[in-house]
Amino acid sequence: MKKLPRARSGHPNILVEEVLRGDPRAVARVISQVEDDTQAAIPLLKELFSRTGRSLVIGITGPPGAGKSTLVDRLAGLYRKEDQRVGIIAVDPTSPFTGGAILGDRIRMQVHATDPGVFIRSMATRGHLGGLAKATQDVVSVLDAAGYQVVLVETVGVGQDEVDIVRTADVSVVVLMPDGGDDVQAMKAGLMEIGDLFVLNKSDKEGAERFERILLAILGGASRKDGWSPRLVKTVATQGEGVEEVKARIEEYRRHLRESPAARQHGEELARGRLLQLLRDRLLGRVLERVLDEATLERYSRSLAGRESDPYTITEQIMKKAGLK
């Protein structure tokens, strides 16, 4: 119901041009609008979308403490040596168990703070209705359009949301560490589907060899339906050991993806997921904006809490009111 002031004529186009030229301040401004989910972000995203699809988007996930931030840091450094511009998105879900990565992110900020070829953004969840995956994809699109050749998306959680976010990348890297070797066999189901590449970090630590054997037994030889056999790379990210190989393997997978007949299908599946998620969020947004005002929503909530009505009946009433076909 709130109307935003109209943008000055031509203003969004200037901002789009600045983003396309790679101006970090313009990028930061558009990303803030995306994060705040303002109406103003939509025409910008529409304009920018056609200029996307050129970045290599690398998703990095794994349990807390595995050394994801350090690996991301080192990879960014290698790409910088090749003079590639690098975007880093650190996704911090609101969870009490992921604090370590927030600290890591702060340290990283300091390392790359003076390098204009690196753009770093932390993202956190807002509210119960998620939207983090959608916002992350939009931020990737902005960085992509702005000419960052490599975009690293790091998620610190290990839940469904985090896995979903990493799956939207071109290449998914799962970072593990030698601890918890007993659990890895239980991970077997689904492990290969999530990671295109596995990194055994802290591989100089006790138990690393045993853990490696278990992992290799799980990954060993098998290939997925897209014809790819996920690789395992051992690293000591703090020393930079093995990170060149991680980079090489990422690029190997990217080549595989480009040549594979499954690649087009993969792209279409990602697009479909993104569309459905956006549609779902905007349908709700529209209904909240036009049909369901705050007072009515409160009245409904009270009646539900008191068990005077049920959520299904109320939902049907709202959908009817929205005039939905």
Next chain:
Amino acid sequence: MKKLPRARSGHPNILVEEVLRGDPRAVARVISQVEDDTQAAIPLLKELFSRTGRSLVIGITGPPGAGKSTLVDRLAGLYRKEDQRVGIIAVDPTSPFTGGAILGDRIRMQVHATDPGVFIRSMATRGHLGGLAKATQDVVSVLDAAGYQVVLVETVGVGQDEVDIVRTADVSVVVLMPDGGDDVQAMKAGLMEIGDLFVLNKSDKEGAERFERILLAILGGASRKDGWSPRLVKTVATQGEGVEEVKARIEEYRRHLRESPAARQHGEELARGRLLQLLRDRLLGRVLERVLDEATLERYSRSLAGRESDPYTITEQIMKKAGLK
């Protein structure tokens, strides 16, 4: 577009009556329909909802390996001694890092398999668009209506979804273990908001005292805006040590919640979140059913993958087609 065969007249009512009488087979049948998200589930949930609100719903979360399943098991045992009927919902997000709990669940199944007073259900995520939180709430409602006085909801992940699920319980219990003492200070932000009660399990292990001191320093004395100061209980769940106190503290919090003026507000906030989530899912479901057929969705996905169109423009087209006010 698919039409389901009409249920035989009176049939859903018989099923509802069987659930209300607490028949485990009827409960299992309705839960399956809820999980499969069939149209048939809706009239049943509508009927059952008015009979809910009597169970004590306990959410249990924490990092992998903290001993959640064992604690849930022991708590269930204590409530069974009081002849209370107990429902257990183990939420297993599709994540490679949570395999341990699946194993734990299998073991638990064996322990309680012969006790008709315990109903155990594992739930897993389906697809990218989540819906796990919604399905979990519906399953809690079914168990609540069926007269299970205590419903334990265990989530094994540590991401946003999992935290959201636990927050919908009456009482949230966060289970920690002495490992990772260095990380706990980073957890500080948000920790108190998630747990009404903290359990330091495996408290006979090395480092437990130090970990306890850190936790107490974080929790110590402070109270939340609802007037509650989250408690810390030390347990060795495998030995049953401290589990009685966990139970006592859960009940203490429940009394606090009942007497607190914040309780009504808490209930209304939960109801509001549940309503919005359901509305969002059903809006998308309706659009997919009536406006957006599979062929069109595929065409859109292809055009997005090829950057011929952008998701925002397509979404607006679909919303227009849906006739949404």
